[in-house]
Amino acid sequence: MPERCKQCERYEKGLKELHERRTNLWRRGELTDAAAEKLAAEEQRVTEDLKKHQATQHGHSPVLTAKTLAIEPSQNLEEEIRCRAHELYEERGREDGLDLDDWLRAEAEITAKNAKTAAA
Ligand SMILES: [Zn+2]
Structure with missing residues (x-):
């Protein structure tokens, strides 16, 4: 583990x-x-700062990609599930092999x- x-x-x-801020706003219907x-x-x-940092300090392009960036949640339920699955993965201490369970x-x-939300 590096x-x-x-x-x-x-x-x-x-x-x-x-x-998270964006997701919370969206959930409350306040994402203008x-x-x-x-x-x-x-x-x-x-993201630009991170890219610069990684390029200069680590000599590679960012490990972190759009995966953790907000994408229109209302149009992309799958992306929200993906993000939540990733959170679960991190909560478990990044233990591999249980991706499907997380998902x-x-x-x-x-x-x-x-x-x-729809019923409310
Ligand atoms: Zn770094």
């Missing part, structure tokens, strides 16, 4: 927080175009939540 770079972790945490644009701009900035759990959670 040691994680603290700076990389900071950037990843920042992106994750932006993604202006809010989405602002968050996208912030993400863009952090199914994430799918169940998000489907249940969406059903609730």
Whole structure:
């Protein structure tokens, strides 16, 4: 297991927080175009910083990709499930081999939540 770079972790945490803010807004139905644009701009900035950091400090292109970036959640349920599955994976301490379990759990959670939202 390669040691994680603290700076990389900071950037990843920042992106994750932006993604969470966006998801929360979307869940509450408060994701306006202006809010989405602002968050996208912030993400863009952090991503650029991360790319620069990784290119100069690690000599490779970012490990972190659009996977953790926010993508129109309302148009992309699968992406939300993917993100949630990734969160579950991280919560388990990044243990490999249980991807399908994570996916199914994430799918169940998000489907249940969406059903609730639709009924409300
Ligand atoms: Zn780093």
